Amino acid sequence: MVLPRQPGVAGLTDDDERIALVAIRGNSPGPAGWQKLISEDQLREKIAEIGAAISRDYACLNPLVVSVLKGSVVLMADLMRAITVPARFDFIAISSYGPGQRPSGVVRIMKDLETNVEGQHVLVIEDIIDTGLTLNYVLKMLRQRHPASLAVGTLLNRPARRLVDIDLKYVGFDLPDKFVVGYGLDYRQKYRNLPFIAELKPEITALN
Numbered sequence: 001m002v003l004p005r006q007p008g009v010a011g012l013t014d015d016d017e018r019i020a021l022v023a024i025r026g027n028s029p030g031p032a033g034w035q036k037l038i039s040e041d042q043l044r045e046k047i048a049e050i051g052a053a054i055s056r057d058y059a060c061l062n063p064l065v066v067s068v069l070k071g072s073v074v075l076m077a078d079l080m081r082a083i084t085v086p087a088r089f090d091f092i093a094i095s096s097y098g099p100g101q102r103p104s105g106v107v108r109i110m111k112d113l114e115t116n117v118e119g120q121h122v123l124v125i126e127d128i129i130d131t132g133l134t135l136n137y138v139l140k141m142l143r144q145r146h147p148a149s150l151a152v153g154t155l156l157n158r159p160a161r162r163l164v165d166i167d168l169k170y171v172g173f174d175l176p177d178k179f180v181v182g183y184g185l186d187y188r189q190k191y192r193n194l195p196f197i198a199e200l201k202p203e204i205t206a207l208n
């Protein structure tokens with residue numbers, strides 16, 4: 001008996017998707033539309049580097065490291081263990097408003113920080129900075145709370161699409177104009193649990 005194909009994300013069946021994930025998790029090249037871009041080893045090495053730089057720069061400052069849910073949660077879990085100096089960690093959750101999936105720069109706070117920012121050395125950690133609109137909003141809000149300093153680190157930077165200028169203290173990798181998933185980053189809430197960064201090509205994202 002032939003079972004009806006269940007549409008999964010982006011018009012892929014669950015089976016298509018499972019096969020693609022098995023392939024790119026292994027060392028074989030991904031099926032059409034998928035490509036591993038940044039491996040687990042490359043991520044580990046880069047995060048150790050950034051953690052060492054933060055530990056050096058903030059050695060005596062007891063920084064408050066803030067990350068934006070949900071995309072940055074995997075990065076934060078690894079990065080916090082690579083920071084070897086006293087530090088505190090807090091999370092903010094936001095949702096972007098605006099037509100379609102494009103960020104509009106209009107952001108609503110869904111979960112605020114639990115820590116008072118005033119007089120603190122605040123370091124915001126992002127998974128990816130694309131247009132910069134979302135982060136720009138978060139930075140404006142934090143600045144109004146009078147931190148002693150405010151800086152930004154991002155694992156991935158896609159400068160080609162930047163709409164607002166943002167000063168970045170730590171950057172992991174510069175990305176070309178490709179849509180990526182994994183290591184916390186999602187496509188329609190999926191693929192956050194891939195342990196590496198993969199490109200999802202337009203032939204997949206355009207299926208739906």
Ligand code: IMP
Pocket residue numbers: 071103126127128129130131132133134135178179180181185186187
């Ligand atoms: P921005 O406001 O345009 O800089 O958008 C930043 C947010 O959009 C990131 O924190 C991600 O949540 C999401 N985003 C941007 N590019 C990608 C991508 O390639 N894959 C998954 N999410 C992305």
Ligand code: MG
Pocket residue numbers: 068069070071072126127128
């Ligand atoms: Mg994000």
